[in-house]
């Protein structure tokens with residue numbers, strides 16, 4: 001039987017942890033670790049932009065032509081699903097296909113900044129990323145999550161590391177990437193450039209292990225969740 005207490009209880013909205021930062025700043029590793037530790041759903045928004053870039057290349061859309069990219073984004077049949085795993089994670093399917101490997105190719109990496117700079121694409125992504133709330137509590141990583149997608153989040157982090165350290169990490173992964181050029185494109189584009197979100201905790205992890213960085217993030221979240229619980233009005 002429903003009690004009066006249940007009826008007057010405020011609806012509980014999902015918690016969103018936002019993790020932004022430049023390429024190779026440790027976002028993916030730490031976002032996954034944090035999602036796993038908390039049992040939240042992991043969302044890699046870079047993978048979503050990469051999926052559209054891959055789709056454009058595959059279907060012969062000129063990624064240097066913003067109008068064609070915007071049209072491709074309006075018409076593609078893309079669908080978000082939440083896949084089981086540890087952590088559970090959001091996948092963007094094209095048709096029924098998940099291009100897991102293809103979106104990491106050098107060709108896709110070169111195309112993705114052009115696609116990500118198109119305002120209509122960013123609007124589509126914003127709608128899709130906010131719709132991930134239906135999957136529950138989220139750890140979402142990207143470039144504009146705390147500034148533009150979930151600016152209302154109470155739990156914002158900005159990861160950074162020196163250019164030398166980030167280049168070393170990329171090389172260790174066997175990926176050739178001109179990080180200085182990528183940083184410049186991500187920070188200087190007109191639509192939702194990479195910026196430190198207001199209220200974000202900044203963590204420079206140049207000389208930290210992933211264990212240390214994710215522990216810092218988790219301790220911070222848990223402390224604030226405890227404070228939140230202590231502030232909440234008691235029900236009895």
Ligand code: DC
Pocket residue numbers: 023045046047049050112113116141142143144145186
């Ligand atoms: O994190 P990544 O390297 O997979 O991101 C791929 C590209 O997408 C990169 O050029 C930055 C861009 N991106 C973005 O503009 N906004 C996001 N929220 C995530 C990624």
